[in-house]
Amino acid sequence: MVRVRRLDLPRSAAFAVRLAWRADRRSLVTLMAVQLVTALGLGAGLLLLRTVLDGGLPGGSAARTAGEPSVLVGLAVLLALRAAGGVLGSVTTARQRMLSARLDRHVISLVLGAAVRADLPRFEDPAFHDRLQRAVFASRGQPVVVITTLVAVLQALLTAAAVSGAFLAMAWWLLPFAALSAVPTLRAARAERNASYGLHHGLAESRRLRQYFERLMTGRDEAKEVRALDLGPLLHARWHAEYEREIEGTVRTQRRHMRRKIGARLVGDLLIMAVVGAVALLLGGGLVDLPTALTALTGLWLLSARIQMVGGLMGDIGDSALYLKDLRAFTEADAERPAGRPPVPRFRGLRAERITFTYPGSTRPALKDVSVTLRAGEIVALVGTNGSGKTTLAKILAGLYRPDAGALLFNDRPLADPAALRAVSAVVFQDFVRYKLSALDNIAFGRADEPADEARAAEAARKAGAHGFVSRLARGYATVLGKEFADGEDLSGGQWQRLALARAFYRDAPLVILDEPTAALDPQAEEELFRRIRSLFAGRTVLLISHRFSSVRGADRIYVLDEGSVIEQGTHDELMARGGRYAGLFLTQAAAYLDAPVS
Ligand SMILES: Nc1ncnc2c1ncn2[C@@H]1O[C@H](COP(=O)(O)OP(=O)(O)OP(=O)(O)O)[C@@H](O)[C@H]1O
Incomplete structure (x- = not known):
């Protein structure tokens, strides 16, 4: 069970008001004003009721007949108050819906903004996903519930205050009893919100x-x-x-809530009944007159109903307000990185010096003491068996993770902010994303900071060998690449890979990282890409990861990784001459191509 601090409720409520203020202050102010007017109307109505009763009842001090003007006027005003209440009720409903729509958008947008700004390592942490899930849950409707409930609480409190004011003029001694009747309900509400939050917290x-x-x-x-x-x-x-699991938890907590609420309600009602009995005794003993006793009992009924309502609402608001705590924690804690792309610096070289890296939540390092150098204009290759650390190293060199130990020297200076590396690099991941959007989006997402340019996209597509098939699509570059959407089309695995390559060309970055960029291409297309790699990426630095040794033989330098460490490095010829791991793997692959029998 999660312990919830008492302060959470007012703080979360204040947070909800701040959100509503930012989302739609006009509706918020209107709602508050309407509640105030409604409450004042009710207080005034109660005093009027006493006047009417006073004039109309035989025991009343004024003892007039029902046809006399002051009674009629009183009744007319009461009816007018009722009509005004109806109008204000409609205003409240309309304004609440407007506020709900704007508040929902504002809050969901805050959560999405924080999620988009969160750094990649956070996505490795299950606790982050739990917090994100709870924040998403909290963002859907909960702030609206809090605001709507706050408005209702405000109305109930104001009404209670107005009725209490009217009471002060008639039967002040009833007030403490009415207040006391609310205590069990308020206590039950608090227990309820803590239990609900505990359940919700554990289910993320x-x-x-x-x-x-x-x-x-x-x-x-x-x-x-x-x-x-x-x-x-x-x-x-x-x-x-x-x-x-969720249903069982919900049923268990709801059963407990129900028992608690029924008990609280009975105790509160018993108190009220005792007061009614006391009033009857006083009336019998002639200590109060009939109009005062009747008005006081009406007021007491109104007051206790409001107080019970506040208790119930505090239970509801408590639930939502505690969810808002998650929302506040997520949007405030995860929003530290400013959005936007920093200016692209020149790329004069990147060097990793004895870096070590362990994924969050793992115990085994994925990279140990690794040193690599990428000079401007070079093609550098990483080879090695599955799980040897190639992709991890690429992600660090692309500025997506920070090494735990060792140094990254960018342009011969220690790297201060990995964002600079993200700005200078274009990465084609092994498991690139297939955006179910237009072909143009799929390419122009390479430069999200600029408006999409179809001519440039076509140029990038030509380099990646994608222009032909994109042009043949029903709507060319405007074709949506997702069959789930109207007029959507799909591509083959190799065509998708060419689009991912086109995205990298479009990004026009000085450092290009290609992680198995040809895995889905046919042998001819693969051979052509590697043959043309120098001219295609002329003037850029390329880090190439490949299992196909024939494709990396032209690289300026090849690093061989094994279990997170660099075990060999050099040109193809140097590595072959050494006769080590690289030479062994190269010869095995070459032999497999030449000798493998087809059975
Ligand atoms: N997100 C992750 N969290 C924890 N461990 C990871 C994660 N990604 C990779 N690893 C581990 O890190 C090590 C290196 O993985 P990496 O993906 O860098 O290997 P690779 O050489 O690119 O492999 P492949 O050739 O199969 O693509 C592996 O032991 C892998 O299990």
Whole structure:
């Protein structure tokens, strides 16, 4: 069970008001003003009621008949107040909906902004995903619930104050009893919000897992394999099991809430009943007159209903306000990196000196004491077996992770901010993203800081060998590449890879990192890309990762990685002459091409 500090409620409520103020201050102010007017109207109505009763009842001090002017005027004013209440109610509903729409957008946008700015290493941390999941959950509707509830609480409090004011003029001694009747409800509300939050807090990971199963069962990309393996029923059953945990927790806490609330309500009502009995006794003993007793009991009923309502609302607002705590923590803590791309510095060289790196949450280092040099204009290759650390090194050289030890020297100076490396590099990842957007977007996303330029995109596509098939698409560069969308089309694996390459050309960066850039290309296309790599990337520095040794033989320098360490380095000829690991692997691959029998 998560312990929740008492201060959380007012702080979260203040946070919600700040959010609403930023999202739609006009609606917020209107709502508050309407609540004030409604409450004042109710207080005045109560005093008027007493006047009317005073004039109309036989025991009243004024003892007039119902047809006399002051009674009629009183009744007319009461009816007018009721009509005004209806109008204000409609204003409240409309303004609340407007505020809800704007507040939802504002808050979801804050969460997305913080998520987009979070550095890559955070995405390795399950705790970050839990916080993100809770913030997303909190952003959907919760601030609106808090504001709506706050408005209702404000109205209830103001009404209670106005009714209490009217009471002061008639039967002040009833006030403490009415207040006392609210205590059990308020206590139950507090226990309820702590328990709900504890449940919600503990379910974040399970909810993420459930969403993952949902994606596997509904995603187009996953659909073919899920069907080929007939995984549907198994995934569905796992999804059910995860959901069951949430249902069980919800049922357990709701049962406890229900028992607590019923108990609190009964105690509160017993108190009120005792007061009603006392008033009856006083009336019998002639200590109060009938109009005062009737008005006081009406007021007491109104007051206790409001106080009970505040108690209930505090339970609801508590839930949401505690979720807002997650939202506040996420949007404030994860927003430290400013958005936008820093200016692109010149690239004169990059050197990693004895760097070591362990992924967050792992115990084994992925890189140990690795030193590599990329000079301007060079083509440098990384080779090695699966898991030897090539991609990890590429990600560090692209400024996506910081090494734990060792140094990165950029243009011969220690690197202060990895953002500078991100600005100078274009990376084609092994598992690049296939954006289900237009072909133009897929290419022009290479330079998100500039408006998309179709002529430049076509030029980049030509270099990547993508222009031909993009031009033949029904809408050319405007064609949407996702069958889930209207008029969408799909591409082959190799065509997608060419688009990813085109994106790198379009980025026009001085350092190009290609991680297995030809894995999906046919042998002819692959051979052509590597043959032309120097002219295609003329004037740029290229870091090339490949398992195909024939493709890296032309590199200026080749680093051979094994279990996170560089075990050999040199040109192809030097490495062959040495007769070490590289030479062995190269000869094995060459022999496989020449000798492999086809059976
Ligand atoms: N996100 C991650 N979190 C934890 N460990 C990781 C992560 N990514 C990779 N690793 C581990 O780091 C080591 C190096 O992985 P890396 O992806 O750099 O290898 P690689 O040489 O690129 O392999 P491949 O040739 O298969 O692409 C491996 O042991 C791998 O299990």
